[in-house]
Amino acid sequence: ILNHVLIGADQEYSAFRIGMVQFGTTEFRLTPHIDNLEVANSFAITNCFCSQFSRGVYAIFGFYDKKSVNTITSFCETLHVSFITPSFPADGLNQFVLQMRPDIKGPLISLVEYYKWEKFAYLYDSDRGLSTLQAVLDTAAERKWQVTAINVGNLKDEWKDEAYRSLFQDLENKKERRVILDCEQDKVKDIMEQVNDVLKTHYSTRGFVDGDLSKIQYGGANVSGFQIVDFDDPLVAKFDQRWEALEEKEYPGADSRIRYTSALTYDAVQVMTEAFRFLHKQRIDISRRGNNGDCLANPAVPWAQGVEIERALKQVRVDGLTGNIQFDQYGRRVNYTVNVMELKNSGPVKIGYWNEMDKMAVTKSDLFPNDTMGMENKTVVVTTILEAPYVMLKKNAELFTDNERYEGYCVDLAAEIAKHCGFKYQLRIVADGKYGARDAETKIWNGMVGELVYGKADIAVAPLTITLVREEVIDFSKPFMSLGISIMIKKPQKSKPGVFSFLDPLAYEIWMCIVFAYIGVSVVLFLVSRFSPYEWHTEEFEDGQLGPSESTNEFGIFNSLWFSLGAFMQQGCDISPRSLSGRIVGGVWWFFTLIIISSYTANLAAFLTVERMVSPIESAEDLAKQTEIAYGTLDAGSTKEFFRRSKIALFDKMWQYMKSAEPSVFVKNTVEGVLRVRKSKGKYAYLLESTMNEYIEQRKPCDTMKVGGNLDSKGYGIATPKGSALRTPVNLAVLKLSEQGILDKLKNKWWYDKGECGAKDSGSKVSHCRERECVCVSGRARMCMCVCMKTCEYTVSVWAIPSISRLCVCVCVCVCVCVCVCCVCVCVCVCVCVCVCVCVFVCSRRK
Structure with a gap:
């Protein structure tokens, strides 16, 4: 049995109840003991804590205020009772306090550095903001920033609107147009409404984006902030569906979008459930029967099993509504990611993210205005994939930096696009090495499409096929290359012409x-x-x-x-x-x-004039009607999706074979597919885009070939996020490059000019010579046959001569046959024939 104290608002309480139902388990039952009270009242907090501790609770969940935080943390440290809270992170090292809310000191400083602010005001409303302010001031001392700190927490409610207007009017007079707001959500909304009326040029940042911002959405203030709940995440979207289906009367606050504090509450229930499940599996005894405890005992008697629960809570690692949930030894969130948001006319828009590893990563997917005026000198993140000949590392790539490390068709294409659109760009190889497909279960996009969908890149310049499912989540330019699915097989051995x-x-x-x-x-x-x-x-x-x-x-x-x-x-x-x-x-x-x-x-x-090769496969029909030669596609890509969705009987038959084949016929990348074709001794065919097939056919060891025609017709396009301002200029650039013939020049450069197997005509010429040589050899063989027949005629004509002469004739015939079989040169063959005829004639005269 697990007992809790819940101290919070209506929506947080509803989220707590939903979590109790969602994460309920048959292994044990969670029983909450709930107290609703004013968190700013330290006396009420003390009585409530002692009451719950005397009942024998295992852990306490709740909120605290700046006035009660010290009381709660002191009790928890003394009595070894774990306290899980979505409230602001407390200062100091509190062993038994688990902080669900991530610390925003790092993201805030990184955002200021990104915007290159050197002078700004810092507004906070309570002592809880002092630790963040201190971190900002320490960084400001190192970077020589000018920071004006203002406490707005002591303003009376009846004067607050006028006080805010007066404050920001004074900041406007001092040219302080950059403000950091470190306040609670209600106060942030009040301040921003006043800023919207007074100023049109302020750039304000604040904590986690939450609440209704419609009143300032179309104002002149530029607003940035952080978001801990990614509403594009499938897990959050699924929870949203259940949340919207709740009755507001039974679950107060369910009529509005879930706040980040409610999401943290929901995640806290999951953390506690996972911790107690771990203790249950490990069979650790945490029973408190007969040991309920007295928080006012002197001296204080801590709970002996409290340390076990504290350790189990900190070992939890799960994915919740607020992303990855993980704690360090002091109960603070680690390895978390917060999204960087900007308020646009369409609402809050993600422009990047922050985590402890990458720090500030701004994707700027919506940073450009709707025209091309603001694109100049902007750095665009271009996602691509290592795939020859589109993008390849140079042989001495370690000697170069940034974009100079790469070469290939798409590298040149990206440079041409950037030159026509007038922006700077940074090439970034996709982390998972995939083009982009949606997981059937989680509905999450991977690869380059995922980076565009989730705001990690601005544009994708790669051999990315234009498909319907991708077009639903991203935008494509006009095709810069047309192609189709083709069949690659191992090049068969050339058949040697025989005598006939x-x-x-x-x-x-x-x-x-x-x-x-x-x-x-x-x-x-x-x-x-x-x-x-x-x-x-x-x-x-x-x-x-x-x-x-x-x-x-x-x-x-x-x-x-x-x-x-x-x-x-x-x-x-x-x-x-x-x-x-x-x-x-x-x-x-x-x-x-x-x-x-x-x-x-x-x-x-x-x-x-045709090079003859005996190929076992000539078309897709040949593949489908046999089982000796296996065939497959890339594991994640448009080719696999084409067969999976096809309604054509032939392609559906091929898909049924591919998905059920053992071992799997799918490969992780094109390199693996080509290698499998080369090593399979003709027992594996790889289905891939015709352009890549033609390129590999021109690369050493020149042992693959394309057979049959293309199975479909499609094109490669440059992808941008939905609604991106880059779509129009990129589209125009592609059309211009096509009209100027630059796209054709780039393809010839990387496909044929750099080919390693020679021109196709040279192979035909060699084949012609060999064919004619074989015909000549065949003619020589027939000439030898004629000589043998003539010899037989002479032998028959002299059969009646004496035995000694017949013996001479037989010897001559044998010698003739042996020499003719061994001879290749026609002249030698003729000479031998003449000699034999002379011998036969001499023998016949002796008759």
Whole structure:
């Protein structure tokens, strides 16, 4: 059982009740004991504290005032009772006091340094502001600032309006137009209303932005401040929905937006719950049965288990409505972030943030006016991503600073944009190395889109794809580059042409039809010649005498085949048909061979001018219908989003495969994807933008290639936050660069001029030479075959010669065959053939 004291206003009490319900647990039950009292009354505080301590409370939650803070902290230190409070941070080292409210000394001094104030007034309303004032004065002594400190806490209510007007009129006369307000929210509103009536040029800063500022929203005063509750955070947005659904009668204050003190109250309940859950898991005995205690005992008896609870509370680390909640050994908030806000006509606008690591980080996303007049000499934060050839670190980057450390297409593009728009810029690499996608569960944007959405950058110059979901949260310029999703595979090995590569220009089915047509025409010609009387004739000798009375026909089956072959090779032969029917058959065959040979010659020319590679994948359809080759995309980006949202059956099928594939086919970055393609031995295809695919194809080791056409059509654009004044000038700059041809020059510079694989034509020329060489080798092989056949003819003709001569012929034939197989040079082959013929002739003469 946990007992609490709650000392605060209505809305804080409602936030406390919501927290008790939200963070309730089945492991143990939190039971609050509530006392409502005036926190400025030290006597009432003492009685209340003693009453609760005697009940045996485990911890106390509540607010305090400058008059009661010392009383509460003294009791807690003496009795070892932890006190959790959203009130202003108390001075000194209080071991048992947990400060939920972050200290704004650091953010305030950083903001003054950023605005380069050297003279300003510091208004505070109570002793609680003295510690912050002291820190400002110490810094002012070092930086030689002129600070005028004014206490406005002692002004009577009936005179306060006139007193404020008189005060600021006096400051105006002294040219004190920069004021820091360190006051409670109600007093800040009263002061700012008077400032709005008196002055139009004051630049005022104050504590955490809260409350209704509509009365001064359209005034002349420039107002800056800090915000501990980020209402753009999904966690806060979810809480806001529940908060707005509450009934105001049951939960007082629920009709207005939650204040930062109420958010701190809600977070305090979460901290206490987590601490007691930790103690419960560790089985630490913190029971107070029979040891309720007496706060007025003399001497005082501290609670023995109080230290255990104090340690557990300080070890809590959670994310709440006020961001990261973490404490140091003295119970003070650490590692927190506060947003820097400026009051615009549209309301408070975030212009940056402060944390202990980065200090002041001003993004200036809305710092520019609506025209280009105020852009000159402004430093714009440009977020980008390390992705070749868009942004790359130089080889000797350590010798340079700032923007000079980078090179690439987008680096040159950012310089051109800045030159046309007239502003200075600072390149900043995105921390998580992602382009930008929204988490399906938390709804938080990551990558460069997240930096624009959450005000950490002013502009994104990177290969950022224009998509609908991104366009809903940021603005894009006109596309500076058009592209589409393409397929990258490992470049297959070049197929080596064989001896019969001359058959490749025509399909094998066509060759079979030609062979059958050749045989068929030859048979038809043979039959026609046999039946036609005009093909039969008697032989006539050279002296004019007729031969035997028996008629002969020249078109036997072999001569018919020889005639058809000669016509097909367009060489002709010594015989020709004499009959009309035979000539018709021959004419039809000549016309057929004319068409076939012309088509073959044309295809052969195209075949020799194209580098032949056997690729297993030629399109997205080929990928989708097989499972041997895996394929994937970048894990967070527009390509993955394209497949996830696509309604096309083919792409939906590919998405179903990718999301269920094991191991995962998604990669963290493009470098990993390319490396996976190169190491997978052709078993992985990477889906990426065509521009990046073309670039990598031109980089060593030149072992990747793009196959098929683009799967879609899209463009890269320069992104700015919603409503940013940079959108129009950047858009005009992109159009101007496109019209001047600078965008094309930049692409040629970084894609092809700096390519490492040579021009595409050079590879084709090498391929042509190799193809012709292979054709020549094929011709030599066929010549060797002819020599072998001729040798066989001679062997048959001399088969009847004596055995010794036959042995000589056989030896010559074997030598001929071996030499022809080994020979590459045509001249050597011819010489060998001549020698063999001579040997055969000699052997035959010995017969």
